[in-house]
Amino acid sequence: MILMDDIVREGHPVLRQVAAEVELPLSADDRQLAEDMLTYLKNSQDDEIAEKYGLRGGIGLAAPQVNVSKRMFALHMPDDDGQFLSFVALNPKIVSHSVEKTYLSGGEGCLSVDREVPGYVPRYKRITVKFHTIEGNELKLRLKGLPAVAFQHELDHLNGIMFYDHINPVNPFSEIPDASPLE
């Protein structure tokens, strides 16, 4: 199982690399990694397991964060309708996006960043995405809200971008044009 010790922290060069596309169908190793990443998120959201293994809570985890420079990430979070949005995205792409932006009013956190970096992180408010699933089919989803923010945060990791790269260095809380906050 993936533990905090397996998660590389900022400063590690892999977090600044552009990750390589994954070969499909997935190799046994890549499939195992994909499943382990999703399991990490589920474990991190289970109070008992998280406490027992000292896991930091997360809704997203990208392969570069466990030192594998491949284009895949896992998302696991409650959806607006009480379902769980839970998948591993292979070779994900944003195919279109809104003009409007959004941002988490609490700022963003990252499992690879052991410090608070205050400030608004501008994200597209709505995105249409495409990716392959572990099961082998290609999905096209329209995302908004926290799922859209998390998808963009994790996709950034595949391109060597950290969330704080988007924060206004002069005024981290300056209002973002065309944006409405996500509480």
Ligand SMILES: CNC(=O)c1cccc(C)c1Nc1nc(N2CCN(c3ccccc3Cl)CC2)nc(N2CSC[C@H]2C(=O)NC)n1
């Ligand atoms: C510095 N201020 C803040 O962190 C911050 C502060 C306030 C509000 C928000 C909304 C903030 N921001 C923020 N909070 C989260 N979580 C809230 C806690 N939660 C969680 C924690 C424990 C168990 C179960 C769960 Cl569910 C895990 C998810 N996650 C992300 N991000 C950025 S997009 C990828 C995602 C991620 O998984 N990061 C590790 N940002």
Ligand code: NI
């Ligand atoms: Ni992150």
